[in-house]
Amino acid sequence: MAEAILAVDCGSTTTKAILFSDGGGWHLVARGEAPTTVEAPFDNVMLGLYNAVRELEELTGRQILEGEKFLIPASDGEGVDLFLATSSAGGGLQMLVMGVVKSMTAESAQRAALGAGAIVVDCIALDDGREDFQRIQRIRDIRPDIILLAGGTDGGTITHVLQLGEMLSAAEPRARLGNLPIPVIYAGNRDARGEIEKMLGDKFHLIIRENIRPRLEVENLGPAREAIHELFLQHVMRQAPGYHLLMEATTHPIMSTPNAVGRMVQLLAKELGGNVLAVDIGGATTDVFSVFSNTYNRTVSANLGLSYSICNVMVEATIPNIQRWLPFDVSPQQLRGALRNKMIRPTTIPQTLRDLYIEQAVAREALRLALEHHKSLARSLVGVQRERTVGDLFSQITGGETLIDMSKVDMIIGSGGVLSHAPSRAQAALMMVDAFQPAGITFLAVDSIFMMPHLGVLSSVMPQAAGEIFWRDCVVPLGSLVAPIGNLKEGEPALHLKSKRYEEEINFGEMRLLPLEGEEEFSLRPLRGLDMGEGRGKEVVRRLKGGLLGLIVDCRGRPLQLPQQDEKRKEWLKRTYTALSLPLPGEKG
Numbered sequence: 001m002a003e004a005i006l007a008v009d010c011g012s013t014t015t016k017a018i019l020f021s022d023g024g025g026w027h028l029v030a031r032g033e034a035p036t037t038v039e040a041p042f043d044n045v046m047l048g049l050y051n052a053v054r055e056l057e058e059l060t061g062r063q064i065l066e067g068e069k070f071l072i073p074a075s076d077g078e079g080v081d082l083f084l085a086t087s088s089a090g091g092g093l094q095m096l097v098m099g100v101v102k103s104m105t106a107e108s109a110q111r112a113a114l115g116a117g118a119i120v121v122d123c124i125a126l127d128d129g130r131e132d133f134q135r136i137q138r139i140r141d142i143r144p145d146i147i148l149l150a151g152g153t154d155g156g157t158i159t160h161v162l163q164l165g166e167m168l169s170a171a172e173p174r175a176r177l178g179n180l181p182i183p184v185i186y187a188g189n190r191d192a193r194g195e196i197e198k199m200l201g202d203k204f205h206l207i208i209r210e211n212i213r214p215r216l217e218v219e220n221l222g223p224a225r226e227a228i229h230e231l232f233l234q235h236v237m238r239q240a241p242g243y244h245l246l247m248e249a250t251t252h253p254i255m256s257t258p259n260a261v262g263r264m265v266q267l268l269a270k271e272l273g274g275n276v277l278a279v280d281i282g283g284a285t286t287d288v289f290s291v292f293s294n295t296y297n298r299t300v301s302a303n304l305g306l307s308y309s310i311c312n313v314m315v316e317a318t319i320p321n322i323q324r325w326l327p328f329d330v331s332p333q334q335l336r337g338a339l340r341n342k343m344i345r346p347t348t349i350p351q352t353l354r355d356l357y358i359e360q361a362v363a364r365e366a367l368r369l370a371l372e373h374h375k376s377l378a379r380s381l382v383g384v385q386r387e388r389t390v391g392d393l394f395s396q397i398t399g400g401e402t403l404i405d406m407s408k409v410d411m412i413i414g415s416g417g418v419l420s421h422a423p424s425r426a427q428a429a430l431m432m433v434d435a436f437q438p439a440g441i442t443f444l445a446v447d448s449i450f451m452m453p454h455l456g457v458l459s460s461v462m463p464q465a466a467g468e469i470f471w472r473d474c475v476v477p478l479g480s481l482v483a484p485i486g487n488l489k490e491g492e493p494a495l496h497l498k499s500k501r502y503e504e505e506i507n508f509g510e511m512r513l514l515p516l517e518g519e520e521e522f523s524l525r526p527l528r529g530l531d532m533g534e535g536r537g538k539e540v541v542r543r544l545k546g547g548l549l550g551l552i553v554d555c556r557g558r559p560l561q562l563p564q565q566d567e568k569r570k571e572w573l574k575r576t577y578t579a580l581s582l583p584l585p586g587e588k589g
Contacts, residue, residue, distance in 0.1 A: 003021065008052065008084070010045055011087075013283075020465070030056055031059075032056035035051075042241075045241060084250060086255045088258065096147045096173075098124040098148065098168065106151075109123070118256075139167065144176060147182060150188045154190050180205070187223065212224050217381060262456070267466070276291050281304075301374075323335065356423070359418065407558075415450055429444050430580060437558055441482055443477070444477075445547070448474055482553045482554065484532055486557065492508045493508075510556070511576050513552060513579065515550045518545075556576070
């Protein structure tokens with residue numbers, strides 16, 4: 001029976017080592033970290049890992065290493081019983097996906113790759129608007145870790161998927177790591193398998209799996225995802241500097257960091273019996289994970305981040321959309337300068353309140369754009385026959401309906417430095433609320449120290465222990481959010497709220513924080529045609545959970561509509577900040 005567990009996450013910049021122990025229930029003991037050393041001049045991921053574990057030893061007084069050997073199993077208060085690891089070092093798992101139709105098999109291939117923890121560097125489809133020579137050149141330039149090739153339903157035409165195979169054969173791409181042939185997973189029309197083997201078998205490490213879209217109305221992602229995970233361990237990880245030593249040291253297979261986080265999100269949704277949305281916003285990318293109606297999806301917005309990619313956010317979101325979240329004046333030139341400085345000095349942190357609010361304004365836009373990207377991929381299957389209106393015939397061009405409904409999300413978890421380490425938890429909550437605009441009733445939380453990867457890999461071995469630690473040490477409950485759907489004139493009565501301790505009538509445009517610990521039953525009656533998720537004007541009675549902030553009541557409207565006039569917009573923002581007891585910088589401060 002395990003009593004002490006070491007879990008490490010080898011990230012692209014930092015390696016985090018965490019010690020878990022069973023004493024009156026599973027809990028976090030301590031956390032150590034050190035810079036990741038997978039790249040030159042060190043070229044050995046183990047050096048950074050040893051440094052992180054040695055910090056852990058200093059913090060706990062427990063010996064885990066003897067030289068460069070891990071003490072397994074634990075004995076007399078030293079060593080550990082399990083050593084688990086996740087990794088996204090070296091840029092993570094980078095994949096190229098190929099499918100015949102962009103909104104059908106190519107989209108399914110993207111979902112398979114993203115759900116397995118990969119970063120999709122490009123999606124090649126016959127209807128992607130590029131010429132064949134452009135696609136071939138792009139395949140050559142990418143140098144991915146793995147390629148996923150899909151297309152066609154079983155029993156259908158094989159011509160189009162073979163056309164993709166010919167492009168891949170002509171391109172002859174080289175692997176990003178090492179000199180071995182690139183693994184290619186073929187998960188398309190089964191009738192084309194023989195031709196694909198003849199075409200690609202000598203040039204690539206070819207793996208054949210079941211079709212991801214055997215029929216238009218069926219999506220079968222499991223076999224392709226399992227193949228991706230196996231290749232990640234057997235092919236990609238072995239090529240990365242020092243990873244063979246890590247694989248020999250761990251007691252269980254290494255898991256990709258996003259795959260581990262996704263696993264934890266799925267377990268949480270199963271435990272709650274509801275819909276869960278989680279986001280990890282980093283310096284270069286923003287990952288969004290969701291489980292809606294028992295369907296898991298993950299997306300990576302590879303150019304949306306708050307350091308290396310901050311200028312990409314500026315370009316995609318535009319300066320006016322960032323400015324609208326600032327309760328003070330800043331010129332477009334000043335804003336561009338601040339963001340460019342952050343890009344070339346990515347490790348700097350805000351030194352003034354104005355700098356902090358500028359960073360948080362950019363975070364809102366990065367989160368908003370990442371959610372839009374996620375919605376575009378988390379969709380129902382295209383091509384399925386069902387009754388449609390004339391308007392649906394046109395929308396069918398861009399894909400099925402999104403599965404993400406922000407009026408039906410039960411819990412949102414925020415992670416990443418700007419959310420987990422915000423000076424005030426109210427700032428973290430406000431960033432998520434402004435960016436995602438959850439409606440109805442939603443519980444908000446943040447990951448305290450980005451522990452979800454460690455718990456995700458632990459859940460593959462000891463799910464009960466992972467669940468205990470998640471609620472005890474990982475998640476920081478911020479509180480329940482109540483947000484009526486619809487819009488009124490500012491100042492009009494919007495919501496009648498009643499419980500044993502409270503009876504309030506809250507006007508449209510207001511935001512309130514009500515102290516709430518534990519759970520309490522509330523009656524929520526939307527006024528003047530607003531909707532709490534059960535229909536216009538219908539009362540909702542629900543037991544609501546509190547948190548560090550208590551109960552957050554947002555009567556600013558859904559969808560959120562900021563005032564167009566500059567002075568009114570700033571006053572509107574200032575009222576929101578004051579309602580959440582957040583400081584306001586001076587106009588010149």
